Amino acid sequence: MPVSSDAPRPGSGSDTPVLSLRNITKTFPGVKALSEVSLDLYPGQVTALVGENGAGKSTIVKVLTGIYRTDGGTIEVAGDQVEFATAQDAAEAGITAIHQETVLFDELSVAENIFIGHAPRTRFGLIDRSEMNRAARALLTRIGATIDPSIRLRDLGIANKHLVAIARALSIDARVVIMDEPTAALSHKEINELYELVDRLKADGKAILFISHKFDEIFRIADRYTVFRDGQYVGAGRISEVSEDELVTMMVGRSVDQIFPARSHQAGDVVLEVSDYRHPTEFENIGFTLRRGEILGFYGLVGAGRSEFMQALFGITRPSGGSVRIEGRPATIHSPASAIAQGIVYVPEDRGKQGAVTGLPIFQNVTLPSLTQTSRRGFIRLAEEFAMAREYTSRLDLRAASLDQNVGNLSGGNQQKVVIAKWLATQPKVIILDEPTKGIDIGSKAAVHEFMAELAAQGLSVIMVSSEIPEIMGMSDRAIVMREGRMVAELHGPDLNAKTLVRHAAGITEAAA
Amino acid sequence: MSLSDRHIPDRLTSPLQRLFRSWEALLVVVAVAIFITNSLASPYFLNAWNLSDATFNFTEKAMIAFAMALLIISGEIDLSVASIIALASTAMGYAVQLGAGTPEIVVIGLLTGLICGAFNGALVTGLNLPSIVVTIGTMSLFRGISYIVLGDQAYTGYPSDFAWFGQGYVFWVISFEFTLFLALGAIYTVVLHKTNFGRAVYAIGNNPTAALFSGIRVARVKFILFLLTGLMSGIAAVCLTSRLGSTRPSIAFGWELEVVTMVVLGGVNILGGSGTIPGVILAAFVMGLVTFGFGLLNVPGIVMSIFIGLLLIGVIALPRIWSRIAARRA
Numbered sequence: 001m002p003v004s005s006d007a008p009r010p011g012s013g014s015d016t017p018v019l020s021l022r023n024i025t026k027t028f029p030g031v032k033a034l035s036e037v038s039l040d041l042y043p044g045q046v047t048a049l050v051g052e053n054g055a056g057k058s059t060i061v062k063v064l065t066g067i068y069r070t071d072g073g074t075i076e077v078a079g080d081q082v083e084f085a086t087a088q089d090a091a092e093a094g095i096t097a098i099h100q101e102t103v104l105f106d107e108l109s110v111a112e113n114i115f116i117g118h119a120p121r122t123r124f125g126l127i128d129r130s131e132m133n134r135a136a137r138a139l140l141t142r143i144g145a146t147i148d149p150s151i152r153l154r155d156l157g158i159a160n161k162h163l164v165a166i167a168r169a170l171s172i173d174a175r176v177v178i179m180d181e182p183t184a185a186l187s188h189k190e191i192n193e194l195y196e197l198v199d200r201l202k203a204d205g206k207a208i209l210f211i212s213h214k215f216d217e218i219f220r221i222a223d224r225y226t227v228f229r230d231g232q233y234v235g236a237g238r239i240s241e242v243s244e245d246e247l248v249t250m251m252v253g254r255s256v257d258q259i260f261p262a263r264s265h266q267a268g269d270v271v272l273e274v275s276d277y278r279h280p281t282e283f284e285n286i287g288f289t290l291r292r293g294e295i296l297g298f299y300g301l302v303g304a305g306r307s308e309f310m311q312a313l314f315g316i317t318r319p320s321g322g323s324v325r326i327e328g329r330p331a332t333i334h335s336p337a338s339a340i341a342q343g344i345v346y347v348p349e350d351r352g353k354q355g356a357v358t359g360l361p362i363f364q365n366v367t368l369p370s371l372t373q374t375s376r377r378g379f380i381r382l383a384e385e386f387a388m389a390r391e392y393t394s395r396l397d398l399r400a401a402s403l404d405q406n407v408g409n410l411s412g413g414n415q416q417k418v419v420i421a422k423w424l425a426t427q428p429k430v431i432i433l434d435e436p437t438k439g440i441d442i443g444s445k446a447a448v449h450e451f452m453a454e455l456a457a458q459g460l461s462v463i464m465v466s467s468e469i470p471e472i473m474g475m476s477d478r479a480i481v482m483r484e485g486r487m488v489a490e491l492h493g494p495d496l497n498a499k500t501l502v503r504h505a506a507g508i509t510e511a512a513a
Numbered sequence: 514m515s516l517s518d519r520h521i522p523d524r525l526t527s528p529l530q531r532l533f534r535s536w537e538a539l540l541v542v543v544a545v546a547i548f549i550t551n552s553l554a555s556p557y558f559l560n561a562w563n564l565s566d567a568t569f570n571f572t573e574k575a576m577i578a579f580a581m582a583l584l585i586i587s588g589e590i591d592l593s594v595a596s597i598i599a600l601a602s603t604a605m606g607y608a609v610q611l612g613a614g615t616p617e618i619v620v621i622g623l624l625t626g627l628i629c630g631a632f633n634g635a636l637v638t639g640l641n642l643p644s645i646v647v648t649i650g651t652m653s654l655f656r657g658i659s660y661i662v663l664g665d666q667a668y669t670g671y672p673s674d675f676a677w678f679g680q681g682y683v684f685w686v687i688s689f690e691f692t693l694f695l696a697l698g699a700i701y702t703v704v705l706h707k708t709n710f711g712r713a714v715y716a717i718g719n720n721p722t723a724a725l726f727s728g729i730r731v732a733r734v735k736f737i738l739f740l741l742t743g744l745m746s747g748i749a750a751v752c753l754t755s756r757l758g759s760t761r762p763s764i765a766f767g768w769e770l771e772v773v774t775m776v777v778l779g780g781v782n783i784l785g786g787s788g789t790i791p792g793v794i795l796a797a798f799v800m801g802l803v804t805f806g807f808g809l810l811n812v813p814g815i816v817m818s819i820f821i822g823l824l825l826i827g828v829i830a831l832p833r834i835w836s837r838i839a840a841r842r843a
Binding site: 314316335336337339340341346348353354355356357358359360363364368369371372375378379380386390393394398400401402403404405422 | 520521522523524525526707708709710711712713715716719720722723724725726727728729730786787
């Protein structure tokens with residue numbers, strides 16, 4: 001078992017790494033995102049970086065591309081110790097990244113995108129357009145892409161945009177290519193083309209860091225693997241010497257156990273019944289029941305359609321079909337206002353953009369959906385507003401200087417409390433929490449969990465969308481797993497465990513495991 | 514419950530304390546300073562009738578500025594207001610040619626304003642278009658229609674009792690327009706600062722997505738704001754046409770910029786989210802006093818326009834310069 005080797009020492013192979021990270025540490029206020037992690041990348045080989053959400057994968061990418069400065073540890077490129085102070089430094093060291101959302105310029109041509117910053121010049125210092133197009137075409141041909149270099153990037157599909165990004169990587173003569181979930185938005189055929197391309201890059205001697213949640217991809221394409229968990233290095237080795245099961249164990253095995261509130265679950269009557277909810281592009285065939293006092297978890301990978309479904313249930317977007325019953329009565333939800341009126345509220349994942357009105361004071365945020373309660377004939381009654389805000393913020397143990405303080409000045413955890421207080425003031429039947437503890441510190445996390453349990457005990461029905469396995473396991477009575485817009489499993493009791501969750505979310509068949 | 518140690522106070526600074534440190538307080542000081550300068554600079558300034566005349570410099574623009582303030586706070590803008598005046602005035606003049614009496618003329622003026630506002634609002638909220646582009650378009654469109662109808666002609670021959678709206682006095686030197694300005698100022702103050710609708714306007718201007726996610730009917734509120742701005746332009750058209758006694762297609766030309774300047778001078782954030790109606794009322798007085806003072810000193814119109822331009826830039830730049838200085842000190 002390669003689980004606890006001290007340093008990433010691949011079993012055999014005489015080759016030396018082109019890039020070595022040793023004991024890299026990166027801390028943010030209150031959070032240790034990376035704690036003495038190590039990572040080696042070898043020329044002509046694909047290394048898969050594996051880990052749950054929050055394991056530190058995107059942080060290490062940002063360290064590698066010079067976006068974050070490390071707080072400790074060393075980076076060696078071809079044996080020389082280097083320091084990446086800026087993104088420019090990383091690019092000059094030959095490291096390039098192809099992101100999920102490729103950062104390219106839609107309004108520029110393909111050739112301009114490939115050569116931006118280092119375009120060929122004429123004698124007069126102007127861009128040599130014909131030379132640039134010629135070189136771009138040569139690069140594109142090298143990776144087997146048939147894209148006209150003179151067309152604008154925005155006219156390309158996402159797969160072709162990836163190809164342009166890869167051509168760009170080749171144009172700066174990259175030694176290391178980072179692919180951060182490159183297949184997330186690709187079709188089956190496009191994924192196969194990407195595999196061929198990766199093989200070609202390998203043949204070119206590039207070292208590839210491949211980040212993916214999908215195990216079939218990892219086993220198809222990677223030569224080596226490295227596993228991170230909670231910002232720590234867990235293990236590394238050759239992919240041929242590890243099984244899916246071992247990888248899953250390394251990913252989810254808990255070192256630091258979070259404490260979740262103890263709950264005695266007695267579910268009541270059915271409050272919410274959703275059947276056959278569909279959307280033309282985001283999700284299909286979603287159906288479940290939710291009982292009073294129950295916490296229902298929704299697990300899945302990013303992009304599985306969980307938030308999209310929740311937003312349709314809350315009336316932000318319209319489903320193309322399906323029905324909802326609230327306490328047995330058929331309900332139509334055509335706007336957030338009507339969802340709120342019928343007792344369904346939604347705490348969005350993106351607090352700053354969708355949850356809190358950060359430019360307004362706390363009390364005005366709390367009363368925003370309940371203004372009809374605190375007013376008479378449309379006229380505001382400040383005393384009643386403050387009374388409502390006081391009641392609900394104290395229930396949530398909010399920490400703030402005054403209720404007149406702008407929400408934007410609060411910490412993430414306290415902003416979340418304001419958003420939850422806002423919804424409790426509407427006295428809902430169902431509260432949907434979308435990644436309720438994402439990006440908040442451990443202390444606030446525990447407070448939110450505690451409170452969730454309390455709400456359920458008081459008879460509120462909770463839907464919790466989470467990408468964190470311990471949270472799903474620690475909090476939910478039942479969990480639904482979604483993958484690619486579909487419900488793939490409904491788990492409870494002993495079935496509700498980390499391995500089963502990961503398997504269903506990643507689409508690993510039982511036979512393979 | 515032992516909440517005593519955790520109790521969060523409602524407020525730390527009293528509303529009165531806030532008032533003294535506000536932009537509005539600064540505007541009061543500026544207005545008083547201009548008032549004193551003017552009375553020292555010209556012997557004709559401190560005269561009740563002259564001062565009363567001076568109010569006509571800003572009353573019509575200020576009426577539009579109230580609705581515009583709400584629109585800008587909500588994150589939108591309407592640059593077609595002056596063209597709505599032209600179209601409404603043209604419609605009123607056309608009605609006069611057909612023999613309409615004063616009540617019909619007024620109704621037609623207000624209705625034209627409402628229809629123009631509804632048109633802007635439908636384009637912005639229905640099709641999700643940016644209001645700055647939509648209203649630059651309708652700015653040309655509405656005035657263009659006036660030019661086609663009128664050519665180089667002018668409508669005159671308004672009934673004599675129609676003149677009261679722009680030339681009548683309610684009491685002594687207090688004109689109907691000035692009274693209407695104060696009344697509308699009071700109404701808009703209440704609407705923006707004391708109603709749920711006003712709260713929704715602030716929420717939308719601060720974060721339209723979070724407002725929508727909080728159950729506010731964002732599109733409906735914005736549509737109503739465009740309607741209000743159209744209606745106020747219609748009211749301004751009635752007053753201005755009545756005061757001038759004629760309609761030309763160039764009527765109220767360039768007013769949209771003065772209205773926006775007034776709103777921004779009043780402390781409304783051009784990016785939306787904050788501002789007050791009392792601020793806009795004070796800004797109207799400041800601009801009126803400056804215009805009047807320049808008039809008494811025989812300052813040419815073009816200098817006036819330079820001054821308005823500098824004022825607009827200064828008002829936007831000052832707070833930013835101020836915060837940079839404050840940041841450097843800290």
